Amino acid sequence: MASHQEDPESAGEDVFESAEEEMDLFPVAFGEDDDDDEGSEYVDEDDEDAEDDDYDEHDHGEHHAYIDAGGMQVEISFQPEDGEDDEAAGWAERNLAQVINLIAGGGQAGHTFLSRTQLRALLGTTNALADDDDEDHEWDEMGYGGRRRRRVRGDPDRFPKIPSDEGTELMTSGVFGSTDRQASSQVPKQKALARRILDRELGLDDKISWRMRQGLMAQSLIPTKDADMVIHYHDPVYSGQFSDDGNFFFSCVKDFKVRMYDTSNPYNWRHYKTVSHPFGQWTLTDASLSPDNKWLAYTSIQPTVCLAPTDPSDTGDPYTLNLSDSGNAAQLHDAWHTHHSFGIFSVRFSGDGRELVAGTNAATVVIYDIESRRVLHTVSGHEDDVNAVCFADKMSPHILYSGSDDATIKVWDRRSMGDGREAGAFVGHCEGLTYIDSKGDGRYILSNGKDQTMKLWDLRMAMSTEQFAEKNPMQFTRHSNFDYRFHRYFDDDWFKHPYDNSLVTFRGHQVRRTLIRCHFSPPGSTDSRYVYSGSYDGRVYVWNMDATIAAKIDIRDAASEMIYGSRQMGIRRHLGSACVREASWHPTAPILVASAWNGQQDFGSCTVHSYNDAREDDADPKMGRVVDDQLRPLGLRAETESPEPGAGDLGHFFGTGDW
Known part of the structure; x- marks a missing residue:
């Protein structure tokens, strides 16, 4: 850390x-x-x-x-x-x-x-x-x-129970989708789906049953590993997200550019705009779309937020918002060299679109008013980098969360941030957090941790400010020397936090090398049934709420065979590997996009996966097509810029950043 x-x-x-x-x-x-x-x-x-x-x-x-x-x-x-x-x-x-x-x-x-x-x-x-x-x-x-990390074999029974009792209760409560109480293990899923579609077309359901069956059908349509389309980039992709209405997709790439795509027809994408960060340092770190889809805020390891209009006819430079204390726009270019500057790891629009919240590597949370162009609050509420921030409710700007490398999630009330004290806290991760995501209902929150776990939290179970100060839960995690960029995390290193106040713990994926992200599945296309995460091993993991794995979407075949032409180039799978940094599920269609690093961080991809239970490809255009960042077709070997065997190019083994 x-x-x-x-x-x-x-x-x-x-x-x-x-x-x-x-x-x-x-x-x-x-x-x-x-x-x-x-x-x-x-x-x-x-x-x-x-x-x-x-x-x-x-x-x-x-x-x-x-x-x-x-x-x-x-x-x-x-x-x-x-x-x-x-x-x-x-x-x-x-x-x-x-x-x-x-x-x-x-x-x-x-x-x-x-x-x-x-x-x-x-x-x-x-x-x-x-x-x-x-x-x-x-x-x-x-x-x-x-330094050597001392490991002592722990109690094998210390890991959370799977399936989780708390998660099972959530699945049957109706908060996370419908439950088929008449499900039979004797009926294959495909036949059950076909029967529900037939009943719907024949009008055999009443209104209540119709809604439940619609939800159950949506739950069955998990995208498969076979990619409909692979978008190839010459640099790693750090983030890729759909808008809330599904009409928009953007990808943040290490080359300091954000590509915007029209996905109003999710099966026929159209590229219409690319914007850049003029003062980018190392990479783009995050991006957030305004609630009305008119503005895109994106960040780098700089104290500035770029604000670009999504209108393709507006080709001007993006606006730059300075979140540093100086507030002097003339010093933006030199901000990297000042003592008081910082880098932004996470940024989010408020529900009304008037404010931005940012998490920084100065262990601070910054609230910025867009209209007045001034910093409202800078709160030093963590002991380490703030890697992720989000609002609890999309309709309210008051409650927000921050996740940090100090292994805690802090709850903040915008109306009382002036005193610099959090309204509550969540503890339970053994290592730093890489990402947090809110369900948007003001109650549930999801987090990814470097201890190789994902956790579900309930705002009603948050530790109070007084309890946090009295119990000092960070004493158990403060002195870790695990470096997730280089090391594997072993089961023997994991322990149950004495003050863990999470609801459900999900395991199986790998949170290594970079800040891998997790999300709740959307209500429209999945009936809010699942949670999912990217993974270092090139897969997207999808869990039921009881912590059992519902699906694994492996993108490595699509990323290696179709882009790199490994057989023709003589390059084997170690260059065709992938690290899925983020996955995004379309809000209304059974489509998921995995944004990944490929090779040894040589290039990146966004692989588009849809539900398809057929072995034969009768789609038009054909599945598995490979395109560039502007969706122009590419051949198997086109523009990969990968070294030929024996070329002596060692950049993919020994680079300047994360492995």
Whole structure:
């Protein structure tokens, strides 16, 4: 988890280092006097003979590489997977060896770019590069900076019960959709759906039964993994959301651009506008659509919010709103270098569209009045980054929530924020929060945590301000050294918080590497029956309210085979992997869009999935079509900008940001 950094001029580091947006993968440690020796430069020259000596292949197909990494003898071995040819395995092996050799100074004394401790830390986290689903390791993983995380095997019964009793009550209460009390396990779901459609067309239901059957039919139409369309971007996609009425979809991409699409016909999209952030830093972090769909607010790791009209005929520059204390628009461009600036991780419009609420990496929640263009409140209510904010009720601007890396959710009343005290709090996550989402009814809230759980909360069960101060629940989570960008989270690290006041805990997905988002399913297209989340493993997880998994939508096949043409390019699945950062369910149609990072953060995609129970594709246009950001058709290999095997481009292994 991130903490406030020193002055960048004195520390030589970026002031906006955060739990998600780390600018450098590892802190650089120079050898003695290396940082002062301006006359010496390290040049990496290829030595074919040396390379031939360093690589070996045993008779049984296992590849070995031996390198001298700054005085440390390192052996790298690769065992090709079934169906993987030796050429592809050897190429991946050589790339990794080159990375280690490069950062170790090529094995030459006086040219070590990382210290031995840092190199060991790197070697201890190389499992992040592998697609390994084995969760049974019992070794201690090397922590960031070389610290080991102590793990003690916990009680296997400490995990929440599945199915959840509280969740089962919610499912039968009617708050989260209809319940088929006459359901029979003997009737297949497809036949049950067909029978309900027939009864509807024959008019056999009364008004009450008709409404219930409509809800039950909507619950059956969960989108499948086969993609209708794949939108390919040259940079990772950080967010993608439908508007509340379903007529609009926008995607926020790392290239500081937001693409807007007309989805009034959800099966025939139309691109009509792209807007940019003029002062973007590192990536776009969030976006929010005004209630009337006329304005889009979007943010970067800067103290400014860009406000752009969604009207395609308005081609002017976006308005910039400064949420910093200075309020001096002339200093916007230099805000990154000031001591009082900050980055915005989350932004939301109020229900009336007059205000914005933002969460920042300065551990603050900012309320901004759009009409008067001034900050109304800046509240320091957390001990770490505020990664997500939202309003409790879409029709009211009064109650709002904030989720933080300090592992808490705070409840705020806009009418009493002047004293800087929260109205209540939720505790129960063991690690920081990545996202929060409100059901919009002023009562239920959903959160994603780095402890690999998603939790449902009821506002009526919030801990009061006095209880929070008295019990000090943060004492149990304050000293975690888990870094979700590099490490896997093990079950033995999870514990039940003594003051957990959540209703239901959902597990199974992977919240790693980035701030992965979760949502309630919409009432129109799903009868409000489900909750869902993106995942590091390339899937969208859909849960029933009792914490049982209703579906897994795997986007990896669509993202790898159709975009990258892996067979033609000789690139295997490790470059076709995907991390689903956010999924968005259409409010009225059985369509879901997964916004993802692809490869090793080389590019991104929005894969559009719909309900389809047929094996044959009779749609027009055909399913699985691949298009660019403006929805123009692409071929299998078109414009991927991926390196050919052996090209020596190591950027996808060792970048400047999150792995």
